Amino acid sequence: MVNLQKLARTTAILACAAAGLTATVLLASPGSGLTSTVFVTATNQYDALINQDRVKFQTKDPTVVRVQKLVFAAGGYSGWHHHPGTIIVAVESGIVTLFDANCGSRSYGPGNPNGSVFVEGHDEAQQAYSAAGATVYVTYIAPNASPPVFRIEDDIPACAQ
Numbered sequence: 279m280v281n282l283q284k285l286a287r288t289t290a291i292l293a294c295a296a297a298g299l300t301a302t303v304l305l306a307s308p309g310s311g312l313t314s315t316v317f318v319t320a321t322n323q324y325d326a327l328i329n330q331d332r333v334k335f336q337t338k339d340p341t342v343v344r345v346q347k348l349v350f351a352a353g354g355y356s357g358w359h360h361h362p363g364t365i366i367v368a369v370e371s372g373i374v375t376l377f378d379a380n381c382g383s384r385s386y387g388p389g390n391p392n393g394s395v396f397v398e399g400h401d402e403a404q405q406a407y408s409a410a411g412a413t414v415y416v417t418y419i420a421p422n423a424s425p426p427v428f429r430i431e432d433d434i435p436a437c438a439q
Contacts, residue, residue, distance in 0.1 A: 307405070307434045311354025315347040321422060340422035347415055350374065350408035357405060358432040363420035364399035372412025379403045381437035387412065403432035 319342065326337045341363065350372065367374070373387035379402040388394045398404065418428045 307357040309357035311351035313349045317345045319344045342426040344418040350412045352411045355407040358403045366417045368415045369394040370413045377405045379435045
């Protein structure tokens, strides 16, 4: 049975996000020095609830999953943005520094004390940067939308201006 209230709320949120994309493109900071290869984009039609071996994963509605490779050139950066849903980033080589909306940062990569994997899942602006270049693999788990939305551009935070 379809929950019409939830469907209406989700539709309204996605419409606002789409409107926000057009409204903030001129104010947002685009990325530079990145190339991407999308390996697969697929829809999961069913709720998922797995809680095993101290790992929990749950979705409450259909989702869209994308697996993508991103290559940062030396000095490459993503621009300020956030992701609907959750993403898991595995840094294969190099160091990636993730800046948050308060301009705090944490670096990730093979041999780094923070590890070589980070997970994102919030509405705050962030920017990824690599001084010497890096290769990362990203798994996006986003709310089902047509077309799918994996990234939302954000304004540059005051601390970064």
